[in-house]
Amino acid sequence: MAHPIPGAAITQAFGVIRPDLYPIAPHRHEGVDFRCAIGTPVHACANGLVMAIGSPWGPAFGHDSPLIRHKVIVNGQPVLYYVIYAHMSHCDVVPGQVVVKGQPIGKSGAEGHVTGPHLHLEAQLGRAWRRGGGINPVHLLNA
Numbered sequence: 152m153a154h155p156i157p158g159a160a161i162t163q164a165f166g167v168i169r170p171d172l173y174p175i176a177p178h179r180h181e182g183v184d185f186r187c188a189i190g191t192p193v194h195a196c197a198n199g200l201v202m203a204i205g206s207p208w209g210p211a212f213g214h215d216s217p218l219i220r221h222k223v224i225v226n227g228q229p230v231l232y233y234v235i236y237a238h239m240s241h242c243d244v245v246p247g248q249v250v251v252k253g254q255p256i257g258k259s260g261a262e263g264h265v266t267g268p269h270l271h272l273e274a275q276l277g278r279a280w281r282r283g284g285g286i287n288p289v290h291l292l293n294a
C-alpha cells in the first residue's frame with residue numbers, strides 16, 4: 152500500500168495508551184497519527200471502494216473522514232482492509248466511489264477529537280469497521 156501523505160512524520164504510534172488524553176476511558180490508540188498542516192492533500196493507500204463518509208462511528212473522527220475498503224493482493228490472495236482517514240477537513244470522494252492507489256481523496260484537518268492537526272490512519276482486516284479492532288497500518292504501508 153502507499154503512504155497517504157508521503158514524507159509526513161508519525162507523531163503517535165499504534166497501540167499506545169494515553170490516559171492524559173482520555174482520562175475517563177483510557178484506550179489503545181487504534182491507528183497511526185501523521186503530522187500535517189490543515190489542508191494537506193491525502194491520498195488513497197490502495198485501490199478501493201468508499202464505504203462511508205462522516206461519523207457513523209461517532210463524532211471523534213470528524214464529519215469529512217472517509218472509510219475506504221481497500222483490496223490488496225497478499226501472497227497472491229486478495230485481502231480486504233477497511234481504512235479510516237480521520238480528522239479530515241474536506242473529503243473529495245463519495246460513498247460508492249471507486250478509488251485508485253495514490254488518488255487524492257481530500258484534505259487533512261483537525262476535525263473531531265484532536266489536540267492538533269494530523270491524519271489518523273486506522274486499518275482493520277477483512278470485515279466492517281468496529282471500535283477497537285485496529286491493526287498496525289505501518290506494516291501495510293511498508294508492504
Ligand SMILES: [Zn+2]
Nearest residue numbers: 182183184271
Ligand atoms: Zn490517532
